[in-house]
Amino acid sequence: MTTGVTPPERLGSTRLSNGRRLGWAEWGPESGTPILMCSGSATSRWLGLPVDTIRRLGIRLIAVDRPGLGMSSAAADWTLGDWTRDISEFAEARELLEMAAIGYSIGAPFALACAEVPAVTGVSLVSGTDELAHPALAPALEPEVALLVKRVAASASDTERLIATSADADVLWDVVVGTSHGADQRVYADPAFNRSYRRALAEGFSQGPAGYARETVLAMSRWPFDPSTISIPVDLWYGDQDANPFHSPDLGATLARRIPAAHRFVVPNMGGAFLWTHTDRILRSLLHRIAVHR
Template sequence: MTPTDNAPAIRPAERCNRLIRPGNRKLSWAEWGPADGRPVLFFTGAGMGASLGFGIEHLDGLGLRLIVPDRPGLGHSDPDPEKSLASLSEDMAAVLDELEAERIPAVGFSQGAVFAFAFAMTGRVSRLAIVSGQDDLGRGEFAEILPQEVRSMVETAASDPEGFTAFLEGFADAEGLYDLVLGMSSDVDRELYSTDPVGPAYRAALADGFTQGPAGYVRDTLLALRPWPFNVAEMPVPVTLWYGEKDTSPVHAPDFGLSLSRRLPDVRRIVDPERGSAILWLRAGEILADLLD
């Protein structure tokens, strides 16, 4: 981080909640911010449990209550053998019902973008922020700019989901994912993700996400890499795309959201030339405030 960057506030969840879904399946989420604040739903990145929020230092001032669910099979949420983008959206709708909220703003980070987009398509989101978000990587415009390894993963996820699942479950774990993220990151991101206060909290969130083993993460990754079963051109809410020009991850939008911005009907695209994927923590106050406009 540069000397002008303030270190993000990191602290344990202030409240933990759960509800029971059909089949006696437990769905859990963590919360930060005032209990009577306006709820904001946060879709975490790949493999992350709900123990790491963002923008904690801004929630009181903005009057926001950050809601961070564990997707099924991650953290403290029971696995869902039928997990799909549709079933995940039904789970999130149940959380909103529990909060007695009809529509709330939402944030999707990294791999969480696809789950945030899918839920926004249901009409239960009032405004959406996508931060360092993954795009639909199987689209033709990305064929020549994706690294061969990523392109092969996308093709296998589409053509052989069972083989993809078995392959990834054979070696995926929290430490391996942490090393992979750091290895794909630029220097500016690597510094944040490997040092206090974010680094240890990020590693702990991955360990939390893999508490039940790799299956939850693997299923999420399969869903994220397969062709999206919805058309973002029909997105019913305003979307702000946030990217850092120093984001070198090959599994985020390889064009920093340019293709997404051309497909979405109501969109703003912000590209920060000084930051990478960690823009989520370094411009958290602006990201959250923008959701209130």
């Protein structure tokens, strides 16, 4: 299959008031509707969405490297709250008065945290990592996930160091591909997607494994915000064959009940990578719900 993923059309970085930089990439018309892309584990700004869909819908897709990944400055002990403040300043600096956010896999809590950014008008989570440390999910967690959540709760710093000693771009690629559903395998086999994903991972680890380790610990921790206070539209998308234990043990059912304006979609016969095969449907839903909510 062909995903239509291409290299970024524009690359740059934005300096924040504290001196750090956020690296970013863009696709689509500069005058288009801005959508922030919060990508999966350790993937830098180099992985986007099918460019023909982006252009057809008039979207300006903006992928931003999280701290310590790609071109974004590392930040010791950064938090989801720090990420929210970074994106708020980023939006102001780049004059993004209104934008939406998409969170894929581990990018989900980072996208959802952006609901507190004044410029963000809607969020879509696709195959998203849930609040795995929430007590309501504890009985449903796979043993390896439950163990990691317990380790983070006991000592986040020790767990972070442990993760950093065992991860690199090749290891993560092998894990992602090797544990994926057949539908996902067809996405990963697309040469253009393969090149973009592998480059995104290589850049994600270009500063070493610390950025990946930090974001993993944050994803395994309690969220510093209450989803029940989110008032903007939130779409939750899951494939019914998604077997990734770090996404959501109940395909977002519990999370949907915690967010007042959430709509949950479960796509049949799909694994976790359907963001790149169902892009049009996902983006149209997000844009429609934002328009209705106004």
